[in-house]
Amino acid sequence: MLEGLALLLRAQPDIAVVGEALDGAEAVERVRELRPDVVVMDVLMPDMDGVEATQIIKREWPGVRVIGLSMNKNDQTALKMYSAGAEAYLTKGGPVAVLVAVIRGEAEVHGA
Numbered sequence: 342m343l344e345g346l347a348l349l350l351r352a353q354p355d356i357a358v359v360g361e362a363l364d365g366a367e368a369v370e371r372v373r374e375l376r377p378d379v380v381v382m383d384v385l386m387p388d389m390d391g392v393e394a395t396q397i398i399k400r401e402w403p404g405v406r407v408i409g410l411s412m413n414k415n416d417q418t419a420l421k422m423y424s425a426g427a428e429a430y431l432t433k434g435g436p437v438a439v440l441v442a443v444i445r446g447e448a449e450v451h452g453a
Contacts, residue, residue, distance in 0.1 A: 346381070347361055349437050350381075350441070350444070353441055355445070356441070356444060356445075359375045359377050360374070360375045360377065363386070363387075364386045364387045364388040364389060365382075365386050365388060365389030365390055365391055365393055365394030366388050366389045366394070368380065368382060368386075368389075368391075368394045368398070369389070369394050369397050369398060372398050372401075372402060372405060373401075376402070376405075377405065378405065378406065379405070379406045379407075379408065379444050380395075380398060380405055380406070380407045380408070381408050381410055381440070381444070382394060382395055382398075382407050382408065382409055382410060382422075382427065383410050383411065384409055384410065384411035384413065384418055384421075384422060385411065385412075385413075391409060391410075391411075391422065392421045392422060392425045393425075395407045395409070395422060395425035395426055395427050396425045396426060398426070399425065399426030400426075403426075406428045406446075407422075407425075407426060407427045407428060408427065408428065408429045408430075408431065408440070408443055408444065409422035409423075409427040409429065409430040409431070410430075410431055410432075410433055410440075411430070411431075411432060411433065412432065412433050412434070413432070414432050418430075428443075429443045431443065
């Protein structure tokens, strides 16, 4: 999934994929090193989940926009991500065009 998503995003001329992470702790480290504008955060990851990683990222780098991404359409999962500081929550089965629009700041997505 990670490689496919990165490939789709790299196809966008105005989006640069500057890093990838396999778990939440690695995501925090990548943000620390690379200082991206936007993080697409998977909710379910080993070691540290996306909710905890988002909390840390937003506490240390409040200007970084976090977009939660999950297979789960559960409203509780979305609420956890929003409570952690995510600006948007999308499901993995949704259209890539919506994710791209949210990354660009052209659309806001609230709710699961």
